[in-house]
Amino acid sequence: MTDKKNFDSDFCGSIPLHHINSTQDYGYLLVLDKKLNIIQLSENVSGLLESRAEDLINKNIADFIQTQDLAKIEALLKKGISKSIPLYLQFNKQDNTDLFLALLHIKADYIIIELEKQQENSNRSFADVFQEIKYISTAIDQADSVQEVCDIAIHELRKLSGFDGVLMYRFDTDWNGTVIAEEKDERLERYLGQTFPASDVPKQARQMYLKNPYRLIPNRDFEPVRLYPVINPVTNAFIDLSDCNLRSVAKVHLEYMKNMNVKASMSIRVIYNETLWGLISCHHLEPKYIGYELCSIFEWLSEVISTKISLILNKQDYRNSKQIQQKRVELSDQVYAYDDITAGLFKDDEQDILHLLNASGALISINGRSETKGEVPDRNDLFNLTQWLESKNLNTVYSTNSLASLFEDAGEYSNSASGLLFIPINNVKGDFLMCFRREAIEDINWGGDPNQAINFTADGKKYHPRNSFENWKQTVYKQALPWNKHELEVAESLRSFLFEFAIKQSQQ
Structure with missing residues (x-):
């Protein structure tokens, strides 16, 4: 691949x-209405309460738990708590001292109680x-x-x-x-x-x-x-067991x-x-x-x-943001110092647009005059790429780290321009700044072939996960390192600055 x-x-x-509508077997599940009547349950509750599932429906939980435990549940309901709350419950079965951890999920129209026997x-x-x-x-x-x-x-x-x-x-x-x-x-x-x-x-x-x-x-x-009944009588649908x-x-x-x-x-x-x-x-x-x-x-x-x-x-994010913003200020000052956008962005090798945006090459076009720096596609390729971008009528920053997947011709020069950051300066005059990133070949060691993650049977009715997790190596070409959020933010900030600077220059 x-x-x-x-x-x-x-x-x-x-x-x-x-909405899987069944539970694992290491516990029990009860669904109560707001009057604490049982309206739904996991079928294994029958063994716990020694009654058939259908006979337990509409019975009040008060018939099965101790008075002090009932008081705990009622107190929680009065407080209007909507989060999941744990408490201990003991059932009134004869000769039974089993203690259960109950997790109450208090919903708008019903209460779910999960029960696990304490070890x-x-x-x-x-x-x-x-x-x-x-x-x-x-x-x-x-x-x-x-x-x-x-x-x-x-x-x-x-x-x-x-x-x-x-x-x-x-x-x-x-x-x-x-x-x-x-x-x-x-x-x-x-x-x-x-x-x-x-x-x-x-x-x-x-x-x-x-x-x-x-x-x-x-x-x-x-x-x-399984749950009984299958359909929750309050919602008339499968019950949501998300939490x-x-x-x-x-x-x-x-x-x-x-x-x-x-x-x-x-x-x-x-x-x-x-x-x-x-x-x-x-x-x-x-x-x-x-x-x-x-x-x-x-x-x-x-x-x-x-x-x-x-x-x-x-902390890392703040430090990275501060560093790139400082570089952006220094580059803007440099544009002012030269009183020229191209010179300010390109002239100083230690402090230029390539360093600001971690780019390997750049093209700028101002007032019909173009100049490049670093690694860029050849002149004809740049012309065709520019035509393609102009057809998009972009007025904000545009970026990709996989140019060849969007513009087929770019596959021919992916070694120098797999990544693209396009900064429109003045659409009316056709002024723009374009930054490139060279190809960054990436090796990915997958845990099994990701193309076989889900496999359907011939009739398309059943599916199975992959049965091997052995290392499956993929080498990815024609992609660059992605432009991070700080680079995109500073690129948009730079776009506004360059537009304002260009307007002021044209008015002089």
């Missing part, structure tokens, strides 16, 4: 994961939990780079959880994820440095990580538990886990600027259940990791 495709599958992104000796003191988190968060807080944060995070999360393997991958602008840190049992395949296509974590799955900080699958071989931990898993993902040779997994989000920046993925060779307490610690650490990475990236 020579082109860099976008593997964010429209098909994968359209699978209704939030013996699972409740540790707050001091023990806090000490554990304090140690990890302190280590992360002392990190100086994003890579150091990632390395510390996966090491501590693996030690804390006991998973056979933990890795972190970062999403690129096309939502492909590259593994940037990894710590694993020797029996698990290594993926450090490999890139996984965007379809592995499709669009709607990424959106759900903005609602839910983690996703736990204790056993890929679980038997899905439920017990939400079942798409078959294609379970097959994906099988192909990776893991039986349990857990994913934890990393957020930057309210966007999904990356995921921490935990794998285990055998089934592995993680209790709510440890899941809550992971949720907390997700915030700690996200905050630290955001702090480091924001």
Whole structure:
């Protein structure tokens, strides 16, 4: 492959994961109306409450839980809390001392209650939990780079959880994820440095990580538990389980886990600027259940990791913005000093337009006079490219790091001009500035062939994930390093300055 495709599958992104209408089997799910009557449930609740599912519908939750627990739920409803709230519940079954962790999701028209049976000796003191988190968060807080944060995070999360393997991958602008840190049992395949296509974590799955900080699958071989009734009587539709931990898993993902040779997994989000920046993925060779307490610690650490990475990236972003803005001021001063746009942008080799925009070549055309600097296409190619750009009638900055994919002729000179930044100065007079970036050949090590991420059967009715994650190398040609946001912002600022300067010169 020579082109860099976008593997964010429209098909994968359209699978209704939030309306999967079944749960995993490590817990129970109840749906109550605002009067606390049961209107929907996972079918395994029948065994818990020793009644048929149909006989439990329209029964009040007060008939099954202790008075003090009912009071807790009623108090939360009176406070108008809309977030997910954990509390402990005990059912009124005879000779039953089982304690359940209940997670209440209070919606506008109904309440979802997720129930997980508490394991013996699972409740540790707050001091023990806090000490554990304090140690990890302190280590992360002392990190100086994003890579150091990632390395510390996966090491501590693996030690804390006991998973056979933990890795972190970062999403690129096309939502492909590259593994940037990894710590694993020797029996698990290594993926450090490999890139996984965007379809592995499709669009709607990424959106759900903005609602839910983690996703736990204790056993890929679980038997899905259906909901009864199938249709939620309040909404007259499948119920939205987006923020439920017990939400079942798409078959294609379970097959994906099988192909990776893991039986349990857990994913934890990393957020930057309210966007999904990356995921921490935990794998285990055998089934592995993680209790709510440890899941809550992971949720907390997700915030700690996200905050630290955001702090480091924001500092870098501020420093980069300040540096390029300073260069832009110096270049503007130089234009004033020469009283000439071309001389001001081109003459000083230590302080010119190439240094400002990290370009390898430039062409400027002012008052019908053109001049070039650095590596540029030949005269005929520049003429044809200019004609193509003029046909677009651009009045703002235009950029691409893959010119050949937009203008076929550019493939002939991609070594000098794979990237283009076009700055119109005065459309009426045909004045413009054009900057180029040379080709940056890129090798991508994919975790399996991304073209085989989803494979349909011959009849088109069933689909399967790729069955190999062996390194699949792609070399990308005819692309340049992308223009970053600071370069584009300063280019637009420079466009305004050059337009005003040119107008003043014409009035002299």
